[in-house]
Amino acid sequence: MKSVIRTVLILILLLVAAGGGGAWYIWNGMQPVEPAGPAVTFTIEKGMGSAEIADLLEHNGIIRKSLFFKGYLKWSKEGSLFKAGTYTASPGDTYDDLITRLNQGDVVKTEMVNFTIPEGFTADQVAAKLATAWNQDATVFLGLLNSGAGLTEADVLGIPQDQKLRHRLEGYLFPETYELAKDSTPQEIVEAMLEQLTKKLDTIPDWRQKLKERGISLHKLLTVASLVEREVVVDSERPLVAGIIYNRLDEGQKLEIDATVQYLLEKQKARLYNKDLKVDSPYNTYKYAGLPPGPISNPGLASIQAALEPKASDYFYYVTKKDGTQGHLFAKTYKEHLANIEKSKQSAQ
Numbered sequence: 001m002k003s004v005i006r007t008v009l010i011l012i013l014l015l016v017a018a019g020g021g022g023a024w025y026i027w028n029g030m031q032p033v034e035p036a037g038p039a040v041t042f043t044i045e046k047g048m049g050s051a052e053i054a055d056l057l058e059h060n061g062i063i064r065k066s067l068f069f070k071g072y073l074k075w076s077k078e079g080s081l082f083k084a085g086t087y088t089a090s091p092g093d094t095y096d097d098l099i100t101r102l103n104q105g106d107v108v109k110t111e112m113v114n115f116t117i118p119e120g121f122t123a124d125q126v127a128a129k130l131a132t133a134w135n136q137d138a139t140v141f142l143g144l145l146n147s148g149a150g151l152t153e154a155d156v157l158g159i160p161q162d163q164k165l166r167h168r169l170e171g172y173l174f175p176e177t178y179e180l181a182k183d184s185t186p187q188e189i190v191e192a193m194l195e196q197l198t199k200k201l202d203t204i205p206d207w208r209q210k211l212k213e214r215g216i217s218l219h220k221l222l223t224v225a226s227l228v229e230r231e232v233v234v235d236s237e238r239p240l241v242a243g244i245i246y247n248r249l250d251e252g253q254k255l256e257i258d259a260t261v262q263y264l265l266e267k268q269k270a271r272l273y274n275k276d277l278k279v280d281s282p283y284n285t286y287k288y289a290g291l292p293p294g295p296i297s298n299p300g301l302a303s304i305q306a307a308l309e310p311k312a313s314d315y316f317y318y319v320t321k322k323d324g325t326q327g328h329l330f331a332k333t334y335k336e337h338l339a340n341i342e343k344s345k346q347s348a349q
Contacts, residue, residue: 039090041108050079057098062089069095078103111182117193119175119300120229122263123167126298130189134182144186145169151187153194160219164282164293166263171222171295172197200301210308219294225307226295230259233326238306240330244315253316255285263296322348 040060044053050073054066063069073079078099085107089098100106115133117126123145131138148154148168159172169190174197180189201207211221224245232238248255260283261276262268269276277284283292299307317337318328322344329340 039088041086041088043086044082044084044102046084048082048084050082053079053082053102057089060089061091062093062098063095073099083107112179113182113184114177114179116177117173117175117298119303120297121173121175122297123170123173126173126193130186134184134186134189136186140186141190142167144190145173151191151194153191153198157194157198158218160294162293166283166294168294169194171219171226171298173298174200175298175300201304203301204305204308207308214308220291221307222299222304223291223295225299225303226297227255227257227259228306229299229303230262230297231257232303232328234328235302237328238303239309239311240313240315241318241328242303242306242310243313244318244330246310247313247316249290251316252289254287254289255291257285260285260292260296263292319344 040062042056042060042062044056048056051066051070054063054069054073057063057069058066072095076099082102083105085105087101087106088108089101113133115129117129121129124142127138127142127145130136130141144151145167146169148159154169154172157172159168161168173190173193176193176196178192178196180192184192204210211218214221216224224242227245228238228242232241245255245257258272261272261279264279264281264283265276277286280287282288283296285292313330314332315330317331317334317340319331319337319340321327321329329344331337331340
C-alpha cells in the first residue's frame with residue numbers, strides 16, 4: 001500500500017514539475033529578445049497572414065518563437081488588422097508594442113522627391129529637371145524619353161515609333177507637380193508622368209468620342225496642343241489659335257509657326273532670322289506643310305482641350321501684340337495680317 005502511495009506522489013510531483021517547466025518555457029519564449037544590434041527593417045507584403053508575419057518576425061530575430069506570438073495573437077484576438085508596408089523593429093520590442101505598430105501601419109517614412117514640370121517644357125528640359133531632382137546624368141532620362149523602352153503606359157497611349165521624332169515621348173510627359181519616392185527608378189518616374197496624362201485626359205468628358213469625331217489620332221491632337229502651348233499665353237485665346245491651325249491645315253497652307261523652328265535650335269532666340277526659317281527639318285513648318293512629326297513641347301490641359309475643341313472662325317493669321325499683354329491680333333486675310341503687324345509694332349512705341 002505504501003509503495004502505491006509513494007508511486008502516486010512521485011507521479012504528482014513529476015506532473016507539477018513538468019507543468020512548471022512547460023509554463024516557464026512558454027513564459028521565457030514570450031519574453032522580448034535581448035537587445036543585440038541595430039533595428040531591423042522588414043516588409044509585410046499585401047496578403048500576408050498573421051502566421052506568416054509571426055514567422056517573418058522570428059526570422060529577423062525580433063521575437064524568440066513565432067509559435068508563441070501566433071498563440072498570443074489568437075488569445076488577444078489581434079492580427080487581422082495588420083497593415084502591409086516596410087517597418088523597423090528592434091530585438092527587445094514587446095508583443096504589445098509590435099501589435100500596436102502593425103495595427104497602426106507605423107511604417108518607415110519613405111523619403112520623397114518633389115519636382116515640377118512647367119507647361120510647355122520640352123523633353124530636353126524635362127530630362128534636365130529630372131536629372132537635377134535625382135542627382136543623375138540627364139542622358140539617363142533622355143535616353144528613356146527617346147525610346148520609351150519598357151514603359152507599359154507608352155503602349156497604352158499608343159505612342160508611335162517614328163524615326164522622324166526627335167524624342168518619342170515628347171508631348172506625353174504631363175506638366176504637373178509630382179511627389180515620388182527618392183528610390184524610384186527612371187522608368188518608374190517617367191511611367192508616372194505618362195499615367196498622369198491618361199488621368200488628365202479622362203477628366204475631359206467624352207474625350208475619346210470627341211477625338212474620333214475630329215478624325216485625328218491622340219498623337220496629332222497632342223502635336224496641335226503643343227503648338228498652341230508654345231504660341232499662346234492667354235488661356236482664352238488657346239481655342240481660337242487651335243482653330244486657326246486647323247483652318248490652315250484644311251486649306252493645305254503651311255503653318256509657319258515660329259515655335260517649330262525654335263524647337264530645332266539649341267537655344268531660344270528673341271527673334272528668328274531668314275536663315276533660321278530655312279533649316280531643313282520636318283519640324284520646320286515654314287519649309288514643310290502639315291503638322292510636324294510630333295509634339296514640340298509637353299502641353300497642359302488647357303491647350304489639350306483647346307486642340308480637342310477649337311473655336312471656329314474665319315481667321316488664318318495671328319501676330320503677338322507688343323504692348324505687354326501677350327495677347328494676339330487676328331486676321332482673315334494676309335493683307336489684314338500685314339496691317340496687324342504694323343499695329344503691333346506701333347503698340348510697342
